[in-house]
Amino acid sequence: MSETSSRLLELLSLLQGRRDWPGNELAARLDVSGRTIRRDMDRLRRLGYPVESLSGPAGGYRLRAGSAMPPLLLDDEEAIAIAVGLRTAARASVTGIEETAVRALVKLEQVLPAHLRRRVAALGAATYTLPVAGPTVDPQHLTVIAAACRDSECLRFGYRSRDGTDSRREVEPHSLVNHGRRWYLVAWDRGRDDWRTFRVDRLATPASTGARFVARSLPEKDAAAYVKRSIAGAPNRFEARVTLHVAAEEITSRVPAHWGTIEPLDAHTCEYRTGDDDLRWLALRVAMLGVDFDVHEPPELVEHLRTLASRLRRAAR
Amino acid sequence: MSETSSRLLELLSLLQGRRDWPGNELAARLDVSGRTIRRDMDRLRRLGYPVESLSGPAGGYRLRAGSAMPPLLLDDEEAIAIAVGLRTAARASVTGIEETAVRALVKLEQVLPAHLRRRVAALGAATYTLPVAGPTVDPQHLTVIAAACRDSECLRFGYRSRDGTDSRREVEPHSLVNHGRRWYLVAWDRGRDDWRTFRVDRLATPASTGARFVARSLPEKDAAAYVKRSIAGAPNRFEARVTLHVAAEEITSRVPAHWGTIEPLDAHTCEYRTGDDDLRWLALRVAMLGVDFDVHEPPELVEHLRTLASRLRRAAR
DNA sequence: GCGATCTAGGTCAGGATCTGTCCTCAACTC
DNA sequence: GAGTTGAGGACAGATCCTGACCTAGATCGC
Numbered sequence: 216m217s218e219t220s221s222r223l224l225e226l227l228s229l230l231q232g233r234r235d236w237p238g239n240e241l242a243a244r245l246d247v248s249g250r251t252i253r254r255d256m257d258r259l260r261r262l263g264y265p266v267e268s269l270s271g272p273a274g275g276y277r278l279r280a281g282s283a284m285p286p287l288l289l290d291d292e293e294a295i296a297i298a299v300g301l302r303t304a305a306r307a308s309v310t311g312i313e314e315t316a317v318r319a320l321v322k323l324e325q326v327l328p329a330h331l332r333r334r335v336a337a338l339g340a341a342t343y344t345l346p347v348a349g350p351t352v353d354p355q356h357l358t359v360i361a362a363a364c365r366d367s368e369c370l371r372f373g374y375r376s377r378d379g380t381d382s383r384r385e386v387e388p389h390s391l392v393n394h395g396r397r398w399y400l401v402a403w404d405r406g407r408d409d410w411r412t413f414r415v416d417r418l419a420t421p422a423s424t425g426a427r428f429v430a431r432s433l434p435e436k437d438a439a440a441y442v443k444r445s446i447a448g449a450p451n452r453f454e455a456r457v458t459l460h461v462a463a464e465e466i467t468s469r470v471p472a473h474w475g476t477i478e479p480l481d482a483h484t485c486e487y488r489t490g491d492d493d494l495r496w497l498a499l500r501v502a503m504l505g506v507d508f509d510v511h512e513p514p515e516l517v518e519h520l521r522t523l524a525s526r527l528r529r530a531a532r
Numbered sequence: 533m534s535e536t537s538s539r540l541l542e543l544l545s546l547l548q549g550r551r552d553w554p555g556n557e558l559a560a561r562l563d564v565s566g567r568t569i570r571r572d573m574d575r576l577r578r579l580g581y582p583v584e585s586l587s588g589p590a591g592g593y594r595l596r597a598g599s600a601m602p603p604l605l606l607d608d609e610e611a612i613a614i615a616v617g618l619r620t621a622a623r624a625s626v627t628g629i630e631e632t633a634v635r636a637l638v639k640l641e642q643v644l645p646a647h648l649r650r651r652v653a654a655l656g657a658a659t660y661t662l663p664v665a666g667p668t669v670d671p672q673h674l675t676v677i678a679a680a681c682r683d684s685e686c687l688r689f690g691y692r693s694r695d696g697t698d699s700r701r702e703v704e705p706h707s708l709v710n711h712g713r714r715w716y717l718v719a720w721d722r723g724r725d726d727w728r729t730f731r732v733d734r735l736a737t738p739a740s741t742g743a744r745f746v747a748r749s750l751p752e753k754d755a756a757a758y759v760k761r762s763i764a765g766a767p768n769r770f771e772a773r774v775t776l777h778v779a780a781e782e783i784t785s786r787v788p789a790h791w792g793t794i795e796p797l798d799a800h801t802c803e804y805r806t807g808d809d810d811l812r813w814l815a816l817r818v819a820m821l822g823v824d825f826d827v828h829e830p831p832e833l834v835e836h837l838r839t840l841a842s843r844l845r846r847a848a849r
Numbered sequence: 850g851c852g853a854t855c856t857a858g859g860t861c862a863g864g865a866t867c868t869g870t871c872c873t874c875a876a877c878t879c
Numbered sequence: 880g881a882g883t884t885g886a887g888g889a890c891a892g893a894t895c896c897t898g899a900c901c902t903a904g905a906t907c908g909c
Contacts, residue, residue, distance in 0.1 A: 217575045217895090219867070220537040224579075224603060231639050234683045238885065248869055253886065258534045262541075270885050271877025273744070282645050284611050286541060286603035293636035294601050300617030300633055312613045319610035319617075322548050328599050366551045427590070457847075495822065501847075502840070505812070508847045517848045523819075524844035530774075530818075530825045531837035534866090536896070555856065565898050570857065588906030591855045 219255075222247070226255055227264070228288035230278035237275040291331055298323055298335045302354040313393040320354070321361045352398050352415050357391065360400055360415065363423045364388045367430055370402070372421035374413060384418075386411070387428045390438040394446070401438045403431055410434065412445045453513050454490040455497055460507040461485065475500075494519045536572075539564070543572055544581070545605035547595035554592040608648055615640055615652045619671040630710040637671070638678045669715050669732050674708065677717055677732065680740045681705045684747055687719070689738035691730060701735075703728070704745045707755035711763070718755045720748055727751065729762045770830050771807040772814055777824040778802065792817075811836045 222245055229236060229244070242249045256266050256276060265281040268274070278285070289297065301323065304316040324332070336355070363370045371385045386402035389410075393399075398415035410433065435441040455475075459466060463479035466487075475489025487508070491497040498519050501508060510517050539562055546553060546561070559566045573583050573593060582598035585591070595602070606614065618640065621633040641649070653672075680687045688702045703719035706727075710716075715732035727750065752758040772792075776783060780796035783804075792806025804825070808814040815836050818825060827834050 217536060217540070217579070219534060219895095220540050220575070221579050223534065223537050227603070231643065234642070234679075249885090250870080250887090251868060254867080256885090257887090258537070262534070262538050268885060269877080270875070270883085272879080272883050274877070274884050276885090278643060280641075280643050280645055280649070282647075284606050284608065284645065284648075285643050286544070286605045287640065287643075288603045289601050289636065289639075291601065292632045293639065296621060296632040296636045297614055297618065300619075300621035300636075301614065302617075303620045304613060304617035312609075312616055315609045316613040316617055319606065319613045322606075322610065323604065324597075325548065325551070326595060326597050326602050326604075328597055328601065330599075331601075332597070362551075499820070502844060503816070507843055509849065510847050520844045520848040524841045524848065526824055527819060527837045527841035527844070530827050531834045531841065532826065536866095566856090567858090567899080568897060571896080573856095574858090585856060586906080587854085587856050587904075589854050589908080591906075593856090 219258075223255060223258060223262075224286075224288065226259065227278070227285060230266070230276065231285075231288055235269075235275045235277050241276070291328075294323070294327060294331055295335055298327065298331075302335075305354055305357055313398075314391065317357050317361045317391060318365075320358050321365060324358050325362070356415055356418070356421050357398060359421050359423065360388060361391050363421075364390050366423075367427055369405070369424045369426040369428055370421055371424050372413075373419040375417050375419075384413070385424070386413075387431065389430070389433060391415070392438050392442045394439075394442060399442045399446070401433070401441055410441070412442055452492040453494060453497055453515060455488065455501065455510065455516055456512045457487045457489075457501055458509045458511065459485050459487050459504065460509075461504075466504065466506065498523060536575075540572060540575060540579075541603075541605065543576065544595070544602060547583070547593065548602075548605055552586075552592045552594050558593070608645075611640070611644060611648055612652055615644065615648075619652075622671055622674055630715075631708065634674050634678045634708060635682075637675050638682060641675050642679070673732055673735070673738050674715060676738050676740065677705060678708050680738075681707050683740075684744055686722070686741040686743040686745055687738055688741050689730075690736035692734050692736075701730070702741070703730075704748065706747070706750060708732070709755050709759045711756075711759060716759045716763070718750070718758055727758070729759055769809040770811060770814055770832060772805065772818065772827065772833055773829045774804045774806075774818055775826045775828065776802050776804050776821065777826075778821075783821060783823065815840060 225245065226241065229241065238249050238252050242252045245252070256268065259266050263281060263283055264285045265279040267277045267279050269277070298320065301316045301320040305313050305320060327335070360370065362368075367387075369385060370388050371383065373381060374384050375381050385405045386400075387405065388400060388402045390401050391398060392401060400413040400415055400418070402411060402413065403409070404411040433441055435444065458480065459477075460483065462483060463477050463485035466485065467477050475487055478486045478488075480486055487501070487504075489497070489500060491500070494515055497516055501510070501516075502520075502523075510520060542562060543558065546558065555566050555569050559569045562569070573585065576583050580598060580600055581602045582596045584594045584596050586594070615637065618633045618637040622630050622637060644652070677687065679685075684704075686702060687705050688700065690698060691701050692698050702722045703717075704722065705717060705719045707718050708715060709718060717730040717732055717735070719728060719730065720726070721728040750758055752761065775797065776794075777800065779800060780794050780802035783802065784794050792804055795803045795805075797803055804818070804821075806814070806817060808817070811832055814833055818827070818833075819837075819840075827837060
């Protein structure tokens with residue numbers, strides 16, 4: 216059996232778990248001679264992993280950061296932490312790495328042992344989501360969809376369209392696109408015989424059918440462009456226009472790009488434009504800025520803020 | 533040179549990146565014969581990685597989830613996503629995996645190539661933090677401290693104590709403990725010759741001195757217990773007592789454990805108790821529940837809500 | 850049902866690799 | 880300066896790895 220291969224992996228694992236390892240300790244642990252350990256270090260170095268070494272008492276080996284990622288050897292707890300972390304990153308929608316996070320999550324979930332998968336699911340259920348945060352996407356759905364995209368497998372799911380009608384769909388998934396706080400699936404709809412985009416928060420019980428398909432080419436340069444074009448005609452339910460009583464430069468850094476735009480009006484005020492489907496979320500977003508403001512549009516937001524204000528006033532009696 | 537070892541690693545990497553791989557494609561890619569690929573699969577199986585295989589046309593090899601974590605082979609983008617995800621997980625303080633997330637992050641950062649480290653730092657800076665979220669912990673500090681704990685290296689940092697006085701400290705770090713939204717460092721203070729706990733959000737520019745120390749034993753069964761005991765005497769600045777106009781069972785699931793306690797009063801109301809150092813955060817936490825409520829204590833919160841209410845009312849004119 | 854296509858795995862021979870032992874150097878700490 | 884630790888050359892014997900060749904079994908499409 217490949218004795219050396221597994222020893223090299225174990226060596227990498229040990230070197231990742233602690234920083235300094237004296238050679239004889241490694242030798243004892245792996246049950247080989249010190250000479251073999253030295254040769255193994257040589258091998259690791261030739262494979263591109265930068266192993267540092269220090270002579271003398273308190274010397275030993277240490278794995279430095281190199282120019283390429285070595286294979287990560289994780290224990291159970293760490294694997295869970297990474298899975299949970301990626302799930303949060305996937306729905307963070309502020310850092311611009313959401314799609315990569317999903318890709319990494321697919322890779323991890325493919326090999327995640329069943330007992331760990333259960334623990335991740337349990338933790339995911341316990342995750343607290345802001346009650347006002349609007350419709351959220353189940354990371355489980357994201358990984359199912361992303362895996363189907365990667366493996367060119369057909370997908371079946373229930374879908375509730377914008378006007379509220381439900382339908383069952385069978386599609387050939389092309390890609391997952393993140394835009395703002397939303398996720399979109401771009402796919403060839405087998406029932407409609409055409410390309411469609413689906414909002415992931417509107418679909419239910421996605422499952423791979425197991426059937427493979429040959430990838431079609433999108434009628435657009437990439438999926439992100441396609442999504443952009445297809446949602447251009449479907450704006451948010453509410454578009455807010457608000458005057459903030461603060462200098463534009465003071466507030467700009469506190470508003471992430473896709474949460475709206477800031478335009479200076481004069482030295483002390485600026486205009487904030489932002490949109491959303493959910494009034495509560497819209498109200499909170501403005502109120503959280505922590506500055507005085509006036510709402511111009513929409514009337515529903517004015518009404519909602521009035522309700523909120525009276526609730527707070529009542530509470531503070 | 534260990535030809536087979538590196539081929540096995542590459543094989544694992546390929547199997548993690550795509551689900552199905554026909555044998556001859558792998559053979560062509562790795563420039564070995566098909567027989568060797570079959571032998572490699574055998575090797576991987578013997579090393580504990582469950583490789584599935586399908587016969588017939590459209591057959592091939594596939595890496596299933598097994599009972600142990602295989603080494604994760606990440607590309608640059610994925611490594612970044614994981615680092616960012618772990619940073620968010622480390623300060624999520626709702627899932628109970630914060631400490632493990634930091635441990636995994638230390639492992640990852642130890643081997644993260646410099647150019648990736650820069651990109652992670654840039655993304656971290658772009659991360660949007662709620663303006664009302666109170667003092668936040670720099671994930672960079674957490675990893676520096678956690679690495680020092682792991683490697684038994686002395687740590688130097690500036691510290692601002694509760695009453696606002698600044699000092700320089702040199703300590704022998706013992707462990708990092710997460711509690712609620714806070715992080716605490718338990719360490720032997722070399723200047724004071726005694727055990728201390730430090731709030732991580734209050735310390736500045738932590739850096740390892742490089743000096744090693746021999747671990748002392750804590751005068752308590754574990755670090756978490758020690759932190760619990762030492763913060764027992766230092767409560768939050770504001771302790772809120774609020775009556776919510778909603779049944780206890782309806783709201784309980786929406787309040788994570790360390791965000792306070794819910795006690796039913798009658799069928800339609802319950803009492804919510806929670807504490808914080810920051811009024812704005814306290815106010816938001818209550819307001820976000822989305823139900824009617826009455827504030828009994830503290831008077832500062834009443835005052836703060838009154839201000840907030842009038843700001844919203846003014847905005848909604 | 851049949852043929853094509855794929856994996857599974859036995860066998861064999863030649864060559865490459867790996868290991869422990871022994872040895873000499875160099876670097877570092879106390 | 881003494882003791883400890885890593886670096887690495889040389890060597891012999893054991894082990895392993897590979898490609899070639901072959902047969903068997905599974906699966907799919909026609």
